[in-house]
Amino acid sequence: MPLLLDLYLTFFKIGAFTIGGGYAMIPLIQAEMIGRGWMAAQEVTDIVAISQMTPGPFSLNAATFAGTQIAGIPGAIVSTFGIVTPSVIIMLLIAKFFLNFQHNKHVQAVLSGIRPAVVALLGSAFISMASSSLFFSGMGISLASVDWICVGIAAAAFASLVWLKLHPILMILASGVVGVVLFTLLGL
Amino acid sequence: MEDTAVRRPERSFKLLLQLFATTFKLGLFTFGGGYAIVPLLQKDFVENKKWIDSAEMVDIVALSQAAPGAIAVNASVFIGYRLAGVPGALFSALGSALPSLILLYFITLVYKEFAANKYVAGALRGIRAGVAALMIQAVYKLGKPALKDLFGWIFAFICFAVVLFTDINAVFVILGGGLIGWLYSLITGKLKKPSGDKKGGAEE
Numbered sequence: 001m002p003l004l005l006d007l008y009l010t011f012f013k014i015g016a017f018t019i020g021g022g023y024a025m026i027p028l029i030q031a032e033m034i035g036r037g038w039m040a041a042q043e044v045t046d047i048v049a050i051s052q053m054t055p056g057p058f059s060l061n062a063a064t065f066a067g068t069q070i071a072g073i074p075g076a077i078v079s080t081f082g083i084v085t086p087s088v089i090i091m092l093l094i095a096k097f098f099l100n101f102q103h104n105k106h107v108q109a110v111l112s113g114i115r116p117a118v119v120a121l122l123g124s125a126f127i128s129m130a131s132s133s134l135f136f137s138g139m140g141i142s143l144a145s146v147d148w149i150c151v152g153i154a155a156a157a158f159a160s161l162v163w164l165k166l167h168p169i170l171m172i173l174a175s176g177v178v179g180v181v182l183f184t185l186l187g188l
Numbered sequence: 189m190e191d192t193a194v195r196r197p198e199r200s201f202k203l204l205l206q207l208f209a210t211t212f213k214l215g216l217f218t219f220g221g222g223y224a225i226v227p228l229l230q231k232d233f234v235e236n237k238k239w240i241d242s243a244e245m246v247d248i249v250a251l252s253q254a255a256p257g258a259i260a261v262n263a264s265v266f267i268g269y270r271l272a273g274v275p276g277a278l279f280s281a282l283g284s285a286l287p288s289l290i291l292l293y294f295i296t297l298v299y300k301e302f303a304a305n306k307y308v309a310g311a312l313r314g315i316r317a318g319v320a321a322l323m324i325q326a327v328y329k330l331g332k333p334a335l336k337d338l339f340g341w342i343f344a345f346i347c348f349a350v351v352l353f354t355d356i357n358a359v360f361v362i363l364g365g366g367l368i369g370w371l372y373s374l375i376t377g378k379l380k381k382p383s384g385d386k387k388g389g390a391e392e
Contacts, residue, residue, distance in 0.1 A: 019256050019359045022222055050299050053312055055219050056288035057258030064292035065299070073293065080289045087257030088281045091265035092274065094251050099270065102247075105379055106370065111247060113343065113369015115334040117362050118250040120347030122330060125223035126323035127352065133220075133316035150317035157321035168231050168322050169217045172315055179314020184306045 003071055004078045010036070011063050011082030016090075022051075022058030029062055038070050059083055130154075149188055153178055194241045199272050204279040207272060210237075211264040211283030216291075219312075220319040222259040227326035229263055239271055242333040249330065254362045260284050339372060 001009075010032050018025035026048060033039040039047075051061035060080055067079025101107050131141055134154060139145035157175055160166040166174075182188045197203050210232055218225040226249055233240045240248070248270075252262035261284045268280025295302050302308060335341050343365070351361055373379050 015257055017256065019357065022258060024357070046299065046303075049303060050292075050295065053303065053308065054288075054291060054295055055217055056215055056291065057218070057222055057225075057260045059258045060261070060285060060288035061292050064289050065296045068293050068296040076289060076293045076296075080285055084257070084261055084281060084285045087255070087261040088265050088277065090255050090257065091252070091262045092269060092277055094255055095266045095269040095277070098247070098251060105373075109370045109373030109379060110366040111250070111369065112340070112373060113365040113367065114250045114254075114362055115246050115365075115369075116340045116344035117347045117365030118246055118253065119327060119331045119334050119344045120351055121253065121358055121361060122223055122226060122249075122323070122327045123344075123348050124351040125221060126320065126327055129220050129224075129316065129323050130320045133313075133320050147313075147317075150313065153314055153317040154321045157318040158325065161321060161325050168227050169213070171318055171322065172217050172219065175314040175318030176311035177314070179312065179317075180307055180310045182310070183313050184310030 004074055006036075007067060007071060007075055008078045008082040011067070011079045012085055014063075015059065015083035016086035018059065022062075025059055025062070029066070033066055039066060043069060149182060153182075194238050194244075197237075197239055197271060199276075203272050204275055207268050207276055208279040208283040211268070211280045212286055214264075215260060215284050215287035218260055219315050220323075222253075223323065223326075224319055225260040225263065226330065227322045229267070230326060230329055233267060240267060242330065244270075246330050246334040250362060254359055258284075343368070343372075 014025055014028050014032060018028060026044075029047065030041070030044050033044055034041055047062045047065045050065060051058045054061050060083060063079040063083040064076045067075035067077070069075075071078070098107075102111075134147055134150050135141055135145045136147050153175055156178075157171050160171055160174070161168065197206075214225060214228045214232065217228060229248075230242070230245055234242050234245050248263055248266050249259070252259045252266060255262050261281060264280040264284035265277045268276035268278070270276075272279070331344070335344055347361055347365060350356060351358070356364075370379075
């Protein structure tokens, strides 16, 4: 099979079978990349690290990284499209079903339980983000390991979002600039 | 913040381009994990453009999380389909995928230097703190329309505890939530069928 087709199908498989969020696909990526001799174990670890430093979903970032390393631009394109294709197909089916049946009382009943679950998951995503961004890593969660400058940035960000109604994208840009000034330039 | 009624945009090629541009823009700024796109979708599609209402957004996030694949891509496909059918879904999917493809391609070429770059590190440290603030605001903005009664609130806290203290996969939390929601409706009599009514049909 030509490499590009193989890449596409491999990432299609990874995208189709990963349930529950990007990081769940790490074992699958490892198995496929290393098993096929496309990447070394260290490179797979690098994928994870880099994908966390870049915007965008982890799965797409990982696919592009791997595809680039394996086959340059065509590899990047094919891997990324591969991992995205199952999403498109499945979500189109789900959307069509949902839009036809959303007023059905059984669907509404199911949704009445799903909505709180989603809010809870969002809450736990907040907890994850807060614990990784507001505490120094490797020191556990305690008063001693609080990254107070980051707490200050988060508080300022919150104030700007809620009271200044700052657009989230502007807030993110501003946080980045503040980060560069405080941490890189001033070395805090 | 009061939601005024949504006005669905007129379907046109311009709408397709707008969907592409919006999902592309949001994809560029989604830092910190799949859920980080939720507040961006909320701000753009619900508050600014008013093409989707907040109650719908909760459902979109739920379905996007439950389905395999990245939440950002799933949600983009759903919203695109909602607003402009299959073409809308495709333009949105493309918009959500291209920022990663382009950025990561270039970053991969210099990734060792990128990972070691002090400007990148400083910016990220600030951005991640900002995203934490964004996430807590998102919990409030989605929580308000999503949790309309005592059951909703209590169940949300139970789910939160489950997610925090167990390793249960998010998808099972959602599916389990759906099942429990259905059972609860059954028990509280919300699913009583008038004669001649069939399960599975669309109802008004």
